[in-house]
Amino acid sequence: MTDLGSPIRLLLIDDHPLVRDGLRLRLETVPHLQVVGEAGNAAAALAFLQACLAEDPQGGTLPQLVLMDLNMPGVGGLELTAQLHERYPQIAVLVLSMHDNAEYMVQAVRAGARGYLLKDEPAQEILAAIDAVMTGRTYFSAAVSLRLSQASAPATLLTQRERDVLRHIASGHANKQIAQALGLSVRTVETHRLNIKRKLGIDGQAELIKYAVENRGV
Template sequence: MSHAHEVARLLLIDDHPLIRSGLRLCLEMTTDLRVIGEAEHAEGALAFLHARLARDPLGRTLPHMVLMDLNMPGMGGLSLIEQLHQQFPHIAVLVLSMYDRTDSIVHAIRAGARGYLLKDEPAPHIVAAVHAVMQGRMVFSAEVKMRLSATEAVKQRLTQREREVLAYLSRGYSNKGIAQLLNVSVRTVETHRLNIRGKLNIESQPGLAQYAVEAAQALMPWSDGATPSSDGKDSRVTRAPQEPPSTVPRAPRIPVASPALASLKKDI
């Protein structure tokens, strides 16, 4: 489905009113884009969508796209993307965030986002990205593309076991804990850590720990749905059990255009 020849309805989600106002202004300067709602947090956005769906079960007044930040009070941006992907799969999600960390980017893509822009993008680029996503393409800021490509290159350099060690480091496990989980000796884990540092040109153990937190999820996704948070603890995104109404059309399949994206999308 393409919305190229109709006015696209947008929902803005950001906890800063000034940013929402600026986005609305630049988006509505284009005749084929219309902001139909704003929310400052995930709960408000879901309430807005369910209220619209209650008034029109066919979903004819729902937004075509959500343009949202990740950092927000309450539920949080990543959980909201998952909720939207499950409950409203026809709504495209485009992230506009100040966070350029690899883990944030990868988590957003796996959760169902179709693009990731940084907030320093010029207004015309944001408008162009909205149009591109509405036409079924995935879009990323240049810095985001570089990070995804770098992650893929690192993935090719590390062995499967090294990626497992890195992933457990991101969860805050000690060498002894990792050894027990992998059924190997502590010395073997220490050797893997040393090899990882050498391959990635990381000089210190704290540097390795920081890298693990930021990038391990892209290199070794968890099968149980858990994702490492910035403090090294597990965080779980609750999947919504509700199915969207059968009358609401599903989103078009997004083509995967690069090996890096293919690697990320295969685990969704």
């Protein structure tokens, strides 16, 4: 549930209508979830988000979480995830894919995904992932976690923008200074800091600064 007790707003992005229909039917049986939109490609997804902002410029009708497929015609799920992470950092992306290759998983996380599940995961796993991501955590199924741990160190999962923010943190810059240097809002910088801490398993600001200083070349 959201802070105000309203349902979590979801956007389904998959180029297969049958997959979207199945997901919608399953998710809509859960009282605290609401599927507010569907898209079969990146263009349709971005148009939907723009329409939400046109309706409410404050973003009150934007989805809070996107269930993202990776294989789509035109702009793929990895690139779309990166675009959403950059343009709509308040929207969490949870990848639901057939790809069990570690390279896809690493790329998805680096693009900004908060979680990654395989399409053959049971429905309860998807629900657990949604709840975890919406409470500020990342979520990877057991199979995905194993492949990620074998593939890379945590720092390699940072997006380029998160690496930029980390370098500024290492230089002792405050959020406002980082925002001005990177052309971002202060709120977006705060979101990047939170995502960095989640990916690195860091709890406090002091630990984050220490890590940034010790890993300037990340």
